[in-house]
Amino acid sequence: MTVLVFAGCNNAKSPDAVAKDVATAEQKASTEVANSEKDAGKDIGKAAEKVDDKLVDLNNAAAKDAYNITLAKADGDRKVALANCAALSGDAQKACKDQADADYNAAKANARAVALADKQ
Numbered sequence: 001m002t003v004l005v006f007a008g009c010n011n012a013k014s015p016d017a018v019a020k021d022v023a024t025a026e027q028k029a030s031t032e033v034a035n036s037e038k039d040a041g042k043d044i045g046k047a048a049e050k051v052d053d054k055l056v057d058l059n060n061a062a063a064k065d066a067y068n069i070t071l072a073k074a075d076g077d078r079k080v081a082l083a084n085c086a087a088l089s090g091d092a093q094k095a096c097k098d099q100a101d102a103d104y105n106a107a108k109a110n111a112r113a114v115a116l117a118d119k120q
Contacts, residue, residue, distance in 0.1 A: 063118035067111050074107035 014057070018025050081100035 031063050062113050065117035066118070070111035070114070071108060074104050074111065077107070078104040 078100050081103065082097060085096035085100060088096050
């Protein structure tokens with residue numbers, strides 16, 4: 001009798017029952033995949049935001065450094081120009097120094113404008 005009971009457990013289900021079980025399994029699988037895709041989308045979105053923030057930080061640091069380099073170059077150019085002005089005298093020396101200062105101020109203003117445009 002126990003042999004007959006165990007043999008009955010391995011009997012094939014009716015086609016309607018199988019179709020219903022398959023449909024239920026497919027629906028569960030589809031829901032699970034959709035939920036996983038939704039979660040993945042959220043995770044990727046959060047990670048992308050972090051990357052965007054780091055990219056902004058990187059770009060801002062690069063803009064600041066470019067500004068500092070441009071200022072250093074302008075300052076060096078001004079010092080060289082002022083040293084050359086020492087060879088002149090009177091009004092020519094004053095005009096030379098005024099031009100060196102004007103060039104420096106223009107370079108500084110340009111560097112500031114570029115840095116502000118590059119900053120995010």
